[in-house]
Structure formats: C-alpha cells, structure tokens
Amino acid sequence: MTIIEPPTLEKPPRRREKRRPVRRHAGPTLKITSLSLWHVPLTSHVTYRMASGKSCATVETVVLRVETDAGITGWGEVCPIPHYLPAYARGVAPALEELAPILIGADPLGAEALMARADAHLEGHVYAKSALDIALWDITGRAAGLPLMTLLGGRRTETLPLYHSITCVEPDEMARIAREAQATGITQFQAKLGASGDWTTDVERLAKVREAVGPGPLVYGDWNCGTTSLEATRVGRAASHLDVMLEQPCPTIADCVRVREATRLPMKLDEVAHDTASLLQAHKDGCMDAVALKLSKFGGLSATRRARDLCLHLGARMCVEDTWGGDITTAALLHLAAATPPDRLLNTCDLAGYVGPSLAIDTPRRHNGRIAPPEGPGLGITVDVGALGAPDLILE
Numbered sequence: 001m002t003i004i005e006p007p008t009l010e011k012p013p014r015r016r017e018k019r020r021p022v023r024r025h026a027g028p029t030l031k032i033t034s035l036s037l038w039h040v041p042l043t044s045h046v047t048y049r050m051a052s053g054k055s056c057a058t059v060e061t062v063v064l065r066v067e068t069d070a071g072i073t074g075w076g077e078v079c080p081i082p083h084y085l086p087a088y089a090r091g092v093a094p095a096l097e098e099l100a101p102i103l104i105g106a107d108p109l110g111a112e113a114l115m116a117r118a119d120a121h122l123e124g125h126v127y128a129k130s131a132l133d134i135a136l137w138d139i140t141g142r143a144a145g146l147p148l149m150t151l152l153g154g155r156r157t158e159t160l161p162l163y164h165s166i167t168c169v170e171p172d173e174m175a176r177i178a179r180e181a182q183a184t185g186i187t188q189f190q191a192k193l194g195a196s197g198d199w200t201t202d203v204e205r206l207a208k209v210r211e212a213v214g215p216g217p218l219v220y221g222d223w224n225c226g227t228t229s230l231e232a233t234r235v236g237r238a239a240s241h242l243d244v245m246l247e248q249p250c251p252t253i254a255d256c257v258r259v260r261e262a263t264r265l266p267m268k269l270d271e272v273a274h275d276t277a278s279l280l281q282a283h284k285d286g287c288m289d290a291v292a293l294k295l296s297k298f299g300g301l302s303a304t305r306r307a308r309d310l311c312l313h314l315g316a317r318m319c320v321e322d323t324w325g326g327d328i329t330t331a332a333l334l335h336l337a338a339a340t341p342p343d344r345l346l347n348t349c350d351l352a353g354y355v356g357p358s359l360a361i362d363t364p365r366r367h368n369g370r371i372a373p374p375e376g377p378g379l380g381i382t383v384d385v386g387a388l389g390a391p392d393l394i395l396e
C-alpha cells in the first residue's frame, strides 16, 4: 500500500491587508452659500391675446442662481403671467427671503429633501418654490455629472412633439398662423378663444384652424377659464361635427364637467389642475382627457414629476410645460418631458422660442415641429450671466 502524501500547500505569507478607511456620510457634502435673483422682462415675438382681456406681450421673468461652497451653481426660473394664476413675479423675492434661513448652509443635493423643509417652513407659494426646486435639481445633476432627464426617470425619446399656440385674433388670421406653423412641421395647434367675447366667432376660429391644417393634426380651443359653461357649450355643440378638443373653458372643474358632458368633445384641463386633489377630482368627474402639467403650478420639477406619475396611473395625456418663461424654464420642462413615456406625453412647449431676449447660449430650438432636450449635466444649458447684469437681490 502506497500512501500518497497530499501535496503540501505552501501558505502564502500573511499579508496585512490595507483597508481603505470607510468614509461615512456625516452630513452635507455641499452647502448653499448664496441665492441671487434677477427680474428680466421677456417680450413675446407675437403678443398673445386670450379670453378675459389677458395677454402676453412683455412679462417679467424671475431668474434664480443658487451657489454652493463646492463651486457648483444651479439655475432656476419662474415667469408668472399677470392675472393668470395666483402668482406674481414680485412675489418670488419675499418668499425666498422668508426661506433663506433654512436654505443658506443647507445641503441642496436631491432637491426633494430640502423642498420638504421649505414646504414645512413656508406653506404654499408654489410658484416661488418652483424656481428654487429647479435650481436644486440643476445642482444635483451637475454634482452627479448627469442630465436631469436621467435623474427624472431616464430618457424615453430622442425628440418631443411641440404644439403651437395661436393668439386669439380674427379667424382667418388664426388659420394663416396655423398654416405657417404647419409648414415648419407642427402637428398640434392650440387656438386661443374668447378674446372677442362672442361665441359664434369662437366657432369660426375652431372651424377655420381645423380646415387650414387638414385632417390628422390635433386642434384644440383654449379659453383660459374665460367663458361660461353656457357659451362654451354653445361653441362645442356648434363645433361637435369637427375633430377638436376643448381646453379649460371655465374656472371650475364642475363647470368644465358640464361642458364636457353637454358637448361630448374631449377636454384638456389646465388652470384648475394644479395639485393631487384637483387631478384626482378631474379624473373622477371624467373631464380630463388631457392635462397641462406646468412646473410653476405644482411647485417645480419635484412636484410636477409626482403629478406626472399620478397621471400615468389616471390615463390622461400630458402636456409638460410651464405658464411662460425663458431658456431655464424651457430646459427644465424639456428634461421632464423627455423622461415621460412618449405615448402618454401629448406635447411640450418651447417657451424660449416664443420670447426674447435669450437667457442662455445653447438652449435647444425647435426643428420640424419637435425639440430635443439639452444633453449636458443638470439643466444642460449655459446661462448668459453677462446678459443678466447685476442681480436685484442677493441672499447670503
């Protein structure tokens, strides 16, 4: 019998492993050091006339810069249209002054944690918080080296469909504007209604724009809350043979429901859909075939993303946009739109394309009726600080 000795395994010399010290996250890695605010008049290339005497010619936008101790800067913007929603441009500075004690020195990363503290400190004032929330997202994206659309759920599409808004003027002129926009590739047309105060002209506006663009494209008429259920029902019934959608005829969900039921035309809600409760109510009442998700109605990217996710469950098609604004607002909404499933995104809006001056040097522009989101980290645009001049307010 041969005993085979097992080979002796030479033990390697014991080496003392050098362990890297575990870096524990003991607190904020970035701190907000200052907030700067500018008020910039934005002038529309075309004056927008709406119902109830509302218009957009030159409107003040509010630009916010949030700086950190790491040298990373975030930009936000909000541009309330006067008399449009409970929001005004000069209300942003006092709201941010009120919030300054909890913002200065705080960690901006992640946006939602600090926005929750801001909500606890100052209830409401969602439009002012919208600019802040966008800036915090911008910082978070730049710190991560990722575009916001990646952080908001990931890019779902290369380019996004745009609608073109047509000012409320004579029906033939509106038809001409629609044809002009269609020649550039636009396939969705929003005709503003109600500015002349007679319902028969609104029927003509819908009919002429519908006829001008031919079958296929989406045509809808928007009263911006500026009519009654009686007039809107008369318009809708007279236009019920047309392939059109109605948008926000009246100032309450209940009145919009009556119009939806009486006309059987699909309806898009806008001004009355601004939080979770109103979205749920409108869905329950059956008058929300589509809805405008505007960043400053909900309180920025964080809150509008939650509204977007709710609408994915409710089934409404979404227009991801904002009330008005320049390049910073446009960049923010394009990121959220790009991270939204394309079959649920009705359209988006290149607000920066409607106004001047430009606030950034590299904001995407519309091409063939569509637009691509910016691709760089954060908002992905370069704000033209020189064009802004000296800030109107600095909080440190």
Ligand SMILES: [Mg+2]
Binding pocket: 222, 224, 247, 248, 270, 271, 292
């Ligand atoms: Mg609208």
